[in-house]
Amino acid sequence: PNSTTCSTGAPVTSCTGAGATLQRVPYPNDTIPANQINSIGAAVLNLYPPPNVNTSSLTNNYIANVPDLYRYWQPMGRLDYDLSNSTRLYSIFAFQHGTEFRNSSGFPPPAENGNINNMRQELLASQDMTHVFSPTLVVDAKVSFSRFLDQTPNGDLTSTVTPQSMGLNMPQIPTTTRNLLPEFTTNQYYPQAVGNNYSGDVYNSTTLDVDFSKTSNKHTFHFGGEAAYHQWGTPNSVGRPNGYFSFGSQYTQANPYSRGTISGVNDGFDVADMLLGYPDSGGIDYNTSQWTTFPNVAFYAQDQWHVTSRLTIDIGLRYDIQFGLQGLNLNRGMCLSCVNPITNDPAYQANLVKDAPAWAAVGLYPQISTVYGGVLFAGKNGQQNDAYNTDYSNLGPRFGFAYQLNPKTVVRGGYGMMYAVGLEGGSTVGGSQSTNYQASLNGNITPDNYFASGTPFPNGYITPLGSAGGLLTGVGNGASFDFPQRRIPRSQQFSLGIQRLLTQSMTLDVRYAGNYSDRLRTSAWNGAQGSIWLNGTWTKSQLQQAIANPNLYESQVPNPFYGIPSVPASTTLGSSPTIPYYYLTLPWPEFPGPLGDYDDPLGYSNYNSLQVQLTQRFSHHVSFNANYTYSKLMAAGGYLNGWPYQDPNLLYEVEGTDRTHVFTLTGVYDLPSISKAATGGM
Numbered sequence: 065p066n067s068t069t070c071s072t073g074a075p076v077t078s079c080t081g082a083g084a085t086l087q088r089v090p091y092p093n094d095t096i097p098a099n100q101i102n103s104i105g106a107a108v109l110n111l112y113p114p115p116n117v118n119t120s121s122l123t124n125n126y127i128a129n130v131p132d133l134y135r136y137w138q139p140m141g142r143l144d145y146d147l148s149n150s151t152r153l154y155s156i157f158a159f160q161h162g163t164e165f166r167n168s169s170g171f172p173p174p175a176e177n178g179n180i181n182n183m184r185q186e187l188l189a190s191q192d193m194t195h196v197f198s199p200t201l202v203v204d205a206k207v208s209f210s211r212f213l214d215q216t217p218n219g220d221l222t223s224t225v226t227p228q229s230m231g232l233n234m235p236q237i238p239t240t241t242r243n244l245l246p247e248f249t250t251n252q253y254y255p256q257a258v259g260n261n262y263s264g265d266v267y268n269s270t271t272l273d274v275d276f277s278k279t280s281n282k283h284t285f286h287f288g289g290e291a292a293y294h295q296w297g298t299p300n301s302v303g304r305p306n307g308y309f310s311f312g313s314q315y316t317q318a319n320p321y322s323r324g325t326i327s328g329v330n331d332g333f334d335v336a337d338m339l340l341g342y343p344d345s346g347g348i349d350y351n352t353s354q355w356t357t358f359p360n361v362a363f364y365a366q367d368q369w370h371v372t373s374r375l376t377i378d379i380g381l382r383y384d385i386q387f388g389l390q391g392l393n394l395n396r397g398m399c400l401s402c403v404n405p406i407t408n409d410p411a412y413q414a415n416l417v418k419d420a421p422a423w424a425a426v427g428l429y430p431q432i433s434t435v436y437g438g439v440l441f442a443g444k445n446g447q448q449n450d451a452y453n454t455d456y457s458n459l460g461p462r463f464g465f466a467y468q469l470n471p472k473t474v475v476r477g478g479y480g481m482m483y484a485v486g487l488e489g490g491s492t493v494g495g496s497q498s499t500n501y502q503a504s505l506n507g508n509i510t511p512d513n514y515f516a517s518g519t520p521f522p523n524g525y526i527t528p529l530g531s532a533g534g535l536l537t538g539v540g541n542g543a544s545f546d547f548p549q550r551r552i553p554r555s556q557q558f559s560l561g562i563q564r565l566l567t568q569s570m571t572l573d574v575r576y577a578g579n580y581s582d583r584l585r586t587s588a589w590n591g592a593q594g595s596i597w598l599n600g601t602w603t604k605s606q607l608q609q610a611i612a613n614p615n616l617y618e619s620q621v622p623n624p625f626y627g628i629p630s631v632p633a634s635t636t637l638g639s640s641p642t643i644p645y646y647y648l649t650l651p652w653p654e655f656p657g658p659l660g661d662y663d664d665p666l667g668y669s670n671y672n673s674l675q676v677q678l679t680q681r682f683s684h685h686v687s688f689n690a691n692y693t694y695s696k697l698m699a700a701g702g703y704l705n706g707w708p709y710q711d712p713n714l715l716y717e718v719e720g721t722d723r724t725h726v727f728t729l730t731g732v733y734d735l736p737s738i739s740k741a742a743t744g745g746m
Contacts, residue, residue, distance in 0.1 A: 065315040065342060068509050076509050077620035077642060078426060084615060086319050086509065090331075102341030102516045107230035108248050109338055111175040111257045123253050128170025136162030150196040158188040169255040174223040174245055177259030179216065187211045200279040205272075212267040219247075219259020227306070231518045235499075235525045237305035237350050246307035246346070250334040260306040268295040286380075287365040295357050296489055303349030307520070309501065311337045314344040315511045321614045341516030344508070346501030348525055354496075356391030356451075356489055360384070366462070373468075380462040384483045386552055388450025389442075393495030393530045396440040396447050397547035404435040404535050405630060406654055412628050419622035423648070428621060430648040437652040438535025439493050439545070445534075451490040452550040458483045476575070477560040484553040491546035494537035497528040502639040507620045523634040540625065540635025542657035551583040551665035561675075573677040584667030586701055586714065602649075607709035610646075617646040625654065646708060658707045666714060669699035685734035690727075697722040 067089040070079035079086050091097070115125035140158035147153060161184075168178030190208035197203065226243045227234045234246065244260040275288035313332025319325040323332045337344065366380030406412050416433060423430065443449040464478030501520055504511055514520045529537055561575020602610075610617045620642035625631045631638040636656050637647075647656045673695035681687040700714035 065340060065511050068320060077506050080426065080613065080615050080619050085325070086321065086615065087325075088318055088320075090318070096336060096339060101339050104231045104516060104518060105339045105341040108257070109335065111171075111245075111248065112254060113171055113175070126170070128167075130167040130170045133165040134162065135164075136160065152194045154192050156188065156190040156192075158186075160184070160186045169257070171255075171257060173220040174225040175257040177219045177247070177256050180219050180221075180259060181217060183213075183215045185213045202277045203274065204277075205274045208269075208271050208273075210267075210269045213265070215264040216262075217259070218261045219244075221260070221262060232515075233519050234307050235348060235521050237302075237348060237525060239302040239350060239352070240305045242306065244306040246309055247304060248338075249308070249310045250338065251310065251312040252334045254335070260308075261304045263301040263303065264299055265301070266295075266297045266299060269293070282370045284368040284370075285366070286368070289361065289363040291359070291361045293357070293359045295355075297353065297355040299353050301351060301353060303351040303496070303498075304347075305349050305351070307346065307348045309343040309346035309515065309520075311335070311342075312344040313337060314503070314508055315340065315342040320507075320509045321618055340511075341513075342503070342511040343501060343515050344503050346503075346515075346520065347498045348521065349496070349498050350525055350528055351496040352393070352492075352528060352530075354392060354489065354492055356389050356394065358387055358389045360386040360485070375468075376466045378462070378464040378478070382460040382462065382482075384458040384460065384552070385454065385456060386458075386486055387454050388448070388452040388548070389488070389490045390449055390451070391442075391490060393492045393528075394442040394451040394490040395493050395545055396442050396451055397545045397549075398437055398439050399535070400437055400652075402436065402438050402535055404438050404539070404654060406435045406536070406539065406625070406628060407433075409628055409630060412624060415622075415624040415626070415628070419624050422622050426619065426621060426645065428645060428648060430653070432624070432648065432653055435652075435654055437654065438539075439533070439537040439543075441494070441531040441537075442490075444531045448548075451546065451548065452486070452488075453548045455550070455552055458552055458554075472565040474563045475561070476563065477558075479556070479558040482555045482557065484555070486550060486552050488546060488550065491544060493543045493545060494530050494533055495528055497526045497538075498541070499525040499634045500541065500636055502634075502636075505640045506642055507618055507644050509620070521634060523632075523639060526632050526634050536630050539654040540631045540637040541655070542636070543655050543659060545659075549665075553581060553583045553585075553665070555579060555581045569681040571679045573675075573679075575675050577673050577675055579671040580668070581670075582668040583665040584669065584699075584701060586664045586667045586703075602709040604709060607705065617644065617649075619645045621645050621648065624648075650708075667699070667701040668714075669697065669701070669719065671695065671697045685736060687732045689730045689732075691729075693726040694724065695722075695726070696724065 065088070068076050068086055069088075070076050070084060070086060072079070072081065072084045074081075074084060076086060113126060113128075115121075117127055118125040138158065138160040140156075142154060142156050144152070144154040164179050164182045164184075166179040167176050169176060171177070188208070188210045190206060192204065192206040194202065194204045221242060221244065223244055225245055227245055228243075230245070232246070236243075242260070245258045247256060247258045247260055249256045269292060271290065271292040273288070273290050275286065278285040278287075311334045313323060313334055314320065314337065316336040317323045317325075317332030318329065325331075362382060362384045364380060364382040366378060369377045369379070371377055412435075413433070440447055442451045460481040460483060462478070462480040464476075464480075466474060466476045468474050499521060502512060502514065514522060531537070557577075557579050559575050559577040561573060561577075563571065563573045566572055621644075623637060623641055623643040625637040625643075626641045628638070631654070633639055637643065637654070643656065647653055650656070650659075652659055673693050676692045678690045679687065697719040698716060699719040700716040702715055703711045704715045705711050
């Protein structure tokens with residue numbers, strides 16, 4: 065790992081140009097010397113149980129008998145009662161509680177991980193009243209409350225095995241009193257060892273529905289509305305405050321940037337990196353609980369018109385309003401044009417002057433004397449209290465008809481525009497914070513010794529500042545924001561079909577059905593057509609150049625953010641005197657790497673189908689249904705190239721859940737009724 069050289073003799077941190085490549089000297093006989101095996105890395109490997117089958121193989125050599133365990137119980141009840149001949153009420157109560165245990169690795173504690181003693185609980189209570197004003201006017205009103213709670217630890221959170229027992233001195237994050245082992249993953253062969261992640265959710269919904277039905281001549285009118293108040297929280301969802309590390313082949317492959325550069329040689333092995341004590345990534349979480357609320361209202365009106373004895377038409381309109389989210393530490397995206405306070409830091413300006421000659425030597429001339437961008441918070445510094453702008457444009461027309469061509473044939477069709485509920489919980493950059501493990505100080509060419517020395521985070525951890533950090537919140541690390549220009553996903557559903565009575569007992573139903581959805585979420589790292597452009601402005605030629613010469617953009621250059629008081633020393637930018645070349649080509653370099661807008665409403669999907677149903681009714685209470693669907697589901701939800709170059713258009717392709725042909729055959733047997741005579745008059 066520490067033997068990297070440049071083929072041209074240039075320094076390893078500027079190994080670029082024709083014929084320049086980084087290379088390492090392999091260990092003799094591909095064997096790590098015993099005196100270089102790190103005791104902490106060996107302790108991590110010892111968490112994995114020894115092989116119990118195929119003991120000479122690196123894979124498929126361990127079998128465990130760990131059955132999944134599910135325990136659920138669900139009492140429920142309903143009470144109906146009449147207040148009068150015109151007023152009827154009913155009450156519903158349902159409760160569910162259950163636990164699940166699924167050890168996904170089969171490893172014994174403390175290495176086990178999976179769904180370890182997960183708990184789910186749900187409560188539903190509803191009160192409904194129906195009142196008949198007259199034979200032509202009826203109202204139904206219902207108030208309901210639902211609550212869902214889940215707790216999802218992914219490991220043995222009662223373990224007494226500590227990181228100190230294997231030589232690790234981990235920071236103590238205030239969100240937990242547990243002293244658990246970090247999680248360990250590898251990227252080649254072996255499953256995760258140890259689970260220390262705890263998360264939980266609470267959802268509360270209170271809803272009032274009022275619906276009227278009015279009959280007048282050939283018209284039946286339905287109109288009413290809904291008002292709801294939703295709450296979502298993450299109590300005690302602390303994430304992984306005890307830390308996590310991942311081992312790859314980064315430091316035992318011939319070239320630091322890619323494997324397979326030597327023909328016929330399978331270089332790099334994650335277990336070797338582990339034994340040397342060189343993780344390629346990791347971190348610790350400082351997550352605060354999140355609490356959010358949002359109301360929504362809806363109104364609708366529908367007319368079912370019996371035009372003639374053969375023709376019925378339904379016409380309706382629904383209007384949905386989902387108000388913006390409110391809660392703790394919610395962002396309203398970021399200000400792209402604000403001058404970041406880093407600009408006015410004398411140490412930063414001094415670094416620009418000092419580092420300019422080194423940048424010029426590699427053809428880099430960053431325009432970063434003024435640093436732009438910073439996090440915005442809902443309800444702070446003149447921002448709206450809502451994390452999202454309220455979308456008042458969600459009108460949903462509906463239309464349907466049924467026409468009897470003759471006594472045996474009916475044609476039906478319909479169209480409807482519906483809106484989903486925006487379930488985003490908002491971004492909370494500044495409310496929670498991960499401190500990343502700094503695996504290398506020169507772009508993964510040479511590993512650092514932090515993990516191997518037993519102090520993986522010598523600069524401590526980053527404390528989330530919430531809105532108090534202002535425009536300096538989150539600087540030094542990459543981030544994903546939820547911008548306020550959210551749109552509610554929309555679905556347009558339509559169908560047209562014909563039903564024919566073939567015989568007195570056989571019916572054939574053939575129809576076309578489609579569903580076109582848009583405003584779906586995409587992960588637009590740097591935006592796309594119609595979205596907000598964020599970090600990542602490479603052209604396609606730059607991407608091709610980087611593929612042809614990966615050393616160019618990964619080469620290390622002086623870091624102007626290093627040693628700046630406003631950039632925490634435990635961040636990506638604050639912990640290393642050098643950074644990759646491409647970091648300084650980004651428009652908002654204080655957020656290195658992808659800077660995402662993860663709720664871009666740009667995605668869409670199209671479903672088209674031919675549906676055929678044949679129903680045959682027999683005597684003696686037996687019937688059969690044969691159903692066949694020929695369909696295609698296409699979707700555009702992502703990009704072929706994501707970051708740092710992103711295609712101008714979404715990739716439109718067959719969805720993974722597409723099933724072209726679906727055939728089902730079902731049968732029904734109706735139990736005969738029991739007469740009083742058969743029971744002796746009982």
